């Protein structure tokens with residue numbers, strides 16, 4: 001039986017948990033014990049009582065994807081009538097709206113669209129930076145980098161170098177799911193990136209001087225050991241590079257997914273989320289920041305996360321497409337995030353991707369309308385094809401056919 | 413533990429905490445408060461969590477099978493109509509428990525003498541008044557009238573959100589339960605929520621904990637499963653709640669899921685470390 005008192009003393013003195021201890025704690029330690037320990041570590045790392053958040057917009061530039069992960073409700077197959085690629089002008093408009101709300105960056109992620117060559121990304125990034133020089137691009141998770149590396153036949157480090165030249169500022173930690181290949185095979189996401197490939201892209205990014213985040217999606221087919229293995233692999237890479245700014249975990253959202261339907265998997269419970277967050281705070285002792293996933297857990301659990309190790313409320317998002325497709329539709333605008341942070345007894349501050357504090361809440365100094373619902377990538381039924389897409393070569397048969405036609409609704 | 417140990421000791425012993433003590437508990441950190449409420453609840457009331465399957469009238473797809481409570485929600489404009497709704501619902505309910513209405517709504521209508529109104533509803537087939545929100549009606553005479561008319565109030569609830577400590581609410585409920593000890597179910601989370609400014613997670617779980625600690629004579633601290641959702645409702649169980657209301661009888665298969673509402677609720681209860689027990693309404 002594990003000696004909780006001895007472990008408590010070790011944790012409070014900054015000592016490290018080994019794999020066996022972490023697993024046993026995750027399985028049997030009382031939830032309140034995990035919460036108290038995680039809270040103590042949070043307080044040690046953030047003694048100023050600040051809880052941060054970022055105003056950025058979560059934009060999914062395309063939903064067309066060849067990866068077909070079975071836990072994903074967001075993607076559309078190549079040639080599907082609901083498949084979309086956002087136009088540059090659409091993205092500029094989203095940036096302008098984001099800036100009006102005090103936003104400083106785009107979180108830009110999308111499907112593995114075979115008809116978007118590297119050049120498209122480079123042109124987009126350059127165009128954004130030219131129009132909005134201070135605006136940050138937190139873009140393209142490791143599987144997207146690998147996808148582009150395959151379509152361009154360049155190595156991932158070379159792809160990263162080209163994207164950085166074009167304006168990439170940092171890489172989001174999406175697509176990690178569970179970094180164990182047994183699980184990735186069952187989720188049909190091993191092809192998009194093995195665990196080693198995912199970690200490899202992050203290593204290259206860190207070596208190239210980029211900061212990145214790390215994520216974990218739990219609650220599918222993995223075991224407790226595999227969740228811990230995931231965290232330990234992140235911890236090891238963080239020891240090596242120190243390049244991760246934050247860790248974000250969330251539960252699999254089963255609605256409308258192949259996996260949810262085929263296996264009858266229900267969403268992991270709220271308490272499981274709080275326990276997972278807390279053990280992550282204890283295991284990931286070399287990560288400074290842990291985000292609350294209010295977008296999957298709701299505002300109430302999002303706030304309670306602050307008592308279970310989280311020190312950051314993530315992003316106001318403004319827009320969300322992926323989790324919504326799988327059944328969750330929570331919204332917290334800046335006003336609501338700040339109210340929740342302060343209600344929990346913390347001081348709310350705006351930050352950037354590097355977790356530098358940018359200032360006090362934007363809405364307190366500017367006239368900003370309340371936002372009670374997150375936007376979507378596009379209005380429902382908008383299937384317009386952006387004009388500039390025609391300038392890029394498509395790889396798929398459907399893509400080639402579409403680009404042979406003049407655009408249905410030209411966008412300058 | 414960041415909590416006043418003397419107060420914690422008195423709570424463990426089931427003593428009546430003063431308003432000042434409840435205020436102090438409210439100001440404690442959320443985990444310490446929750447831990448104490450859970451400890452008190454386990455030692456005094458065990459590890460069972462009861463849940464009730466409810467079919468609401470106006471939602472005819474719900475099957476009124478055995479062990480299900482049929483509940484009438486909105487109160488019609490006239491007493492005749494209300495009695496008519498009860499008669500129709502009774503036909504649907506068969507021998508199952510039929511509850512309905514908020515005592516506060518009934519009183520606000522000023523239809524006739526309250527005793528007569530309640531007896532009329534009872535004669536029409538109503539078994540119990542679903543709830544009395546104590547921020548609207550804290551009149552022990554009205555609660556006793558319902559009891560005497562054979563339509564006892566099943567739950568002392570709260571209509572609107574409260575700012576700050578819930579001490580006032582707990583003290584009001586306590587005085588009502590002391591006067592009418594058969595009132596054994598308290599739902600401390602507000603029925604109304606603002607979309608723009610909902611109650612926070614901290615608010616909700618602390619309200620549950622304070623109700624548990626301030627009401628040692630009450631067995632059931634209840635959370636509405638449908639309104640508050642599986643996540644908050646489950647976490648509330650570890651803050652002293654032991655009863656889940658309004659579990660749907662309808663299985664949601666629209667999303668390609670193979671689970672039922674009952675499975676969901678039982679799984680959530682077990683995952684929180686408690687024993688799920690279906691409450692058979694009678």
Ligand code: SF4
Nearest residue numbers: 065067068069072111
């Ligand atoms: S999770 Fe990403 S990579 Fe996988 S199918 Fe969905 S969009 Fe494609």
